[in-house]
Amino acid sequence: MADHESHQVLSGVRVLDLSRWVAGEYATKLFADFGADVVKVEKPGEGSLTRRWGPFPDDVPDPERSALFLHLNTNKRSVALDLTDQADRELLLGLVRDAHAVVESFRPGHLERLGLGPDVLRALNQRLVVTRISAFGQTGPRRDHEASGLVLQAAGGPMHATGQAHRAPLRKPGLLEHYTVGRSAGQATLAAVLGARRTGRGATIDVSGQEVLLAGADRRASYLLSASYSGITAPRGARSPHRHGATFTGPFRAADGFVMVYVTNQAFWNRFVHLVGAEDQTFRERFLDRQTVAGQDREDFLAHVADWILARPKVEVMEAAEAARIPVTAYLSVSEVLAHPHFRERGAFVAAEHPRAGRLEYAGPPWRMERGYRLRATAPLLDQHGAHVRREAARQTARETEEATA
C-alpha cells in the first residue's frame, strides 16, 4: 500500500545528471520531480556551477544554500566523482550500465576527451539515451562558440523584435532561456527513453540551445517563417505586429504598479469602452463599435484610458476588467505571486525542510496528473549519497563482469 501510494509516473526510471548549469539541471529536475531516480554526478569539492551562482541568504556564497541549486535539484541524489580519475570513471560506467539516460552539458568534445563519449557509454548499455546540451550544437562552424544566456537569446531568440524601436534589443529577464532549453532537453530525453522501451535501442540527442529558441512559440518560429515566406523582418517596438482591427494592447501605469491590457477584438473593445467610459457618455458614443482609432482619436483614447487606470490600484483595475470579461491583468511581483490566494489555494508552492537552508516553499507542480509531481526530498548536499551510490555502481559493474565471464 505504501509502495502504491509512493509510486509516481516515472518511478523506476534512472537518470545520470552530469550537467552543471541550469538547462541540464532543469531537464533532470523534471524527471526527478515526477518520480525518477536522478543521480547528480558532481565535481569533488566544488560541485555544480549552480551551487556557486546566487542568490544566497544575505548574499553570502555558500554551495549548500544557493537558491538556484536548491530549486533545480529537488528529489535528486548527489555523488562526487572526479571524471579525470580512472577509478571514478569506472564507477560512473557502473552507473551507466543501469541507467535509462545520461544528461550532459559540457562543451562539445569534452566527454570524448574524458573517454566517456556516447559511443563508449552506449556500448555498455544499448538502451541508453545520451542527451547532450550545448549552445550551438555538437556540429557546425559555431559549435565551439562560447555563450551566455544573453548571447543565446541574441543568436536564437526573438530579441531583435523585443524592446523598443530606436533602443537596444531587450532580452527576456532572469534565466528563462536556460529553462526553455532545459525543458526541451527533458522532453527529448523522455521521448528517446520511451522509444528505447519500444525498440530496445537508445539514442544520442543533440540539443542546440540556439535551435531550441529558434523553434520557439514566443513568436520566433512564426517570425522566421514569415521571413521565409515574404522576406519581412518583425519590427521592434511595434506592439502586436501579428494583429489588426480593433486592437489595443500594452502596459499601463496604475496607482500602485502596472497592468497589461490586451484588447484584441471588437467584443473586448466595446466592453473596454463601457468600462473606462462608464461615467462619460460622450466618450462611449465616440468610441463604441470603432474598428480602428488613429491620429487625434487615438491620442484622446489613450489619454482617457491612461488616466482611468492611473487613478486605480492595479488589482482593482484587473478585477473590474476581468469581471467585465476583458483581458487585463496586474503586474504581480514575485512576492505577490507567492502570497496570492489563487496560487496558495491551488497548492502551487510546496514547503520542505533543508538541513542547511531551513524551511522554504518551493515552486510546486508544473502540471497536475495522477501519480505526478511530488517533493520527496530537498536538494542534496554535495556527495550526500556518495557512499550509497558508489556501492550501487560497484555492484552493477561486478554483476556485469560476472555475467560476461560466466
Next chain:
Amino acid sequence: MSTADLPLSGIRVIDLTVVWSGPGATALLGDLGAEVIRVEGNDRLSRQVSSKVTKASFEKTGYHGGTYPEKDPGERPYDRSALFNWHARNKLSASMNLDTPEGHRAFLDLVRVSDVLVENNSNGVLEKLGIGHERLLEVNPRLVVVRMPPLGMTGRMSDYLGYGPNFNSLVGIAAMDGYEGEDPDSAGENYHMDEAAPAGVGFAVLAALWDREETGGGGLVEFAQAENVMAEVGELFLDHQLNHRDPPVLGNADPWVVQDVVPVAGEDRWVAVTVRDDRDWRGLHTVPDLGSDPRLPGPDAGDDVRRSRSAEICAALAEWCADQEAEDVVEALQRAGVPAAEVVSEPQLLDDEHLAARGWWRERSHPAIGTHRYPGHPWRSDDLDLAFGRPVPGFGEDNEHVYLTVLGWSREEYDDLVARGLVTDHQLA
C-alpha cells in the same frame, strides 16, 4: 530508422488547440511520429485567419501581410499564414463541427480510437459541447487528456481571460522585464508563457504514456500554463523568502556578470557580450585594441570589482564595437573565449552558414502555398529521424482519410455530410 520506429509511432493525437502554446505542443508530438489530427470547425476560426482576408484588407498593417507567401493571402488564406503554418508540420486536418449532432458523434468515434487529446480552450468550452474530460475518459479510459487552462481549472482566477503577456504579468515575469533601472512597462510585450508550454506538454504526454504502459489507463493532465512557467523563476521565490526582496528590472544586465548589448556598424545592428568569470575577463584583455583600454580594471580584477565597474567596462566595449562590423566583433571576442553573438534578424538566419551546415531549415512544398523553407526541429538525433513530412494540412485536406479510414464511416454517410455542408474542404468563417 524509419518513421514507423519513432517513439510515438502508432499513437493518435486529437488536436483541439488554437493560437500558440497548444499547437506548438502538438507539433512536438507529430515530430515523434504520432498521427496528429486537427479537428477544425468550418464555421469558426481555428487558424487565427479568416477566409475573408484579402491583400487589400491589411494594407494598413504592414507586418501582418508579410506573414503570407509573397504577402498574398490568396484564395485560401487559412492555408497560407505563418501564424498557423509554423507549427503545422506533419499534422492532419479534418473538418468537424462539434456543435452539431453529426460532428459530436464523429468526434466521440475519434476519441474511441485515439490515445491523446490536447486542448487549450478557455475553461468550460468543452463542457458546453458535452465533451469535458470526464465524458471523454468514460468513452475511452485509455485516453490521455491534456487541458491547458492558463491559470488552472480551479481557483479564484481560473476564469480570467488573457493572452501570453497577461499571464506573464501574473507570475512575476513582467514585473522584472524592462530596460535597466526603468519601469517594467518599458519592456513592451513578451510572449514567454507561450514558449514555455509546448515542451512541458510534450514531457507530460510522454510521462502519461510511459505510465499507461504500466497501468493500462489514461487520465487527465491539468496543465496550468502559468504554473508551468513559474518554475522558471523558482530561484526568485526562494530568494524572496531568504532575503525579503523582489527582483529589480535589469534590462540586458545581470546581477552576477558583466554584460550588455551594444551597437555596431550598420543600421540597427547589435552585438551581445557577456563576461561570465575570471577566464572570460582575462580573455577580454587579450582582444586587440580593447584589452588595452585604460577604463578596464586589470586582468586580475575579481568579479566584485568587475561588477562595480560594469558601466565603465560596457562603455569601453561599446566604443570599441561602434565602428566595427558585427562579424568582426564576434570573431575577435570568440577568439579570446568571450561569449558574443550578433542579435540576428530573420533574414540573417535564413542565410546563416552554421544553420545551413546543420541542415536546420527544411524546404517543403504544398499546392496551396508553393515551395518554401520552414523552421526546423528544436532538437535532433542521428538515431531518431524526427518526422517532417507535409508542411501544412490544407483545411479539411484529410477529411476522407479521417472519416472513412480512421472512423470507418461508410462512403454514403460521408457523402451525406459533405452534401449538407457539415464537412467541407474549405473554411467558411
